[in-house]
Amino acid sequence: MNPETYDAVIVGGSYAGMSAALPLARARRRILVIDGGKRRNRFVEASHGFLGQDGRHPADIAADARKQLLRYATVQWIEGDAVHASGEFDAFQVALEDGTSYAARRLILATGVTDELPNIAGLAERWGKSVFICPYCDGYELNEGRIGVIATGPMGVHQALLLPDWGTTTLFMNGHAMPEQAEVDHLTARGVRIETGVVCQIDGRATIVLEDGRRFEQDGIFTGPRMRLSSPLAAQLGCDIDDSAFGEMIRTDGMKTTSVKGVYACGDATQGAKSVAIAVGDGYMTGAVAHRSLIFD
Known part of the structure; x- marks a missing residue:
């Protein structure tokens, strides 16, 4: 395996993406989080309904989570927009706007949605x-x-x-x-x-x-705004995308696996019910499933 290849690249560093990174980090897997810095709830002053964090500013929740995640030595973080993804199982590539490319055995898409008001x-x-x-x-x-x-x-x-x-x-x-x-x-x-x-x-x-x-x-x-996927990566990779009552959603099974082997998706881009609490739980399960895939698939 190329030493420059990450075990997983996670695109999206909001609540679902960071939560997906955590079980992989705790398994001492080498992971990269790519984040464009556009949390969906960046317009609100307080986040509610997340046990233990109720009423806090969402940016503070995200900042604390990132600080905790980056304590793990195998985690790297890059600020920027991922604009292209390609490849296949065990050999994916993700490219940024500046042309820099990163290789990964697994991809996790936590790319979120954009509200069309x-x-x-x-x-x-x-x-x-x-x-x-x-x-x-x-x-x-x-x-x-x-x-x-x-x-x-x-x-x-x-x-x-x-x-x-x-x-x-x-x-x-x-x-x-x-x-x-x-x-x-x-x-x-x-x-x-x-x-x-x-x-x-x-x-x-x-x-x-x-x-x-x-x-x-x-x-x-x-x-109820119409929601569209914030990133083209799922479509570029060939993942199935559904047109739901809420808008576009990346199709996943019960284990957060997309239609493309080795590509997982979590958070707002995959389901109608959306909140910080739901995104965190969804992301954590996705990270654990991706870790098991590195062992058993």
Whole structure:
């Protein structure tokens, strides 16, 4: 084996990627983490729902994790964007923007997703501050206040049905078709109000303005952005990619193996449910599976 070949290269140094690196590091495997520094939750001030870290700034959680990971002598870290990947089992190559290339026996893709937000004036500026996606992450802090849900498709009904546990909820259809009658009945039973008008602007902290001029002051807003993979590497390697209700996702089996032998994927790029806690657990299992592959495959 070429001494310049890493046991594993992990692309993505956020929560899932670092967690995947940890079991490999503890097995004293030589690994490289390549990170572009664009955590998906970089827009928020506090991360919630991760036991032991609840309410901390997400950047602080990530910084502590990186410091702990780099205590292991076999871990190397490079800041930069991986732009190309190729190769096959036991002989993969990952290249950076500057042309530098790294060889690996296994690849772990923890490359994340990018949120494609609804094209509504004022929404992007409030993303992660008063406009959110996950009620489990951000609903509690609204203190049972007024919550608006802006539909971007069928998942709007799903969000609206969840959110009454966190506050008084209004579903803004924003030009989308009304839900089926059974869904309307379920929404009504949950106390959800439905507004059919088109949203043209978000004003103030979280005021929803409709095209007809009506204004609905909210304490927080939830919406479901379309998600696309943040990196082309999975496609370049030939990994199967699914088009889900949430957007693009790298297809993996129950052991986080992609359709390409020797390539694993974890974190937001592989599943609909997304949070720091989920990413950490998902990444750790992926790293352990990749380590076993180095022994048994």
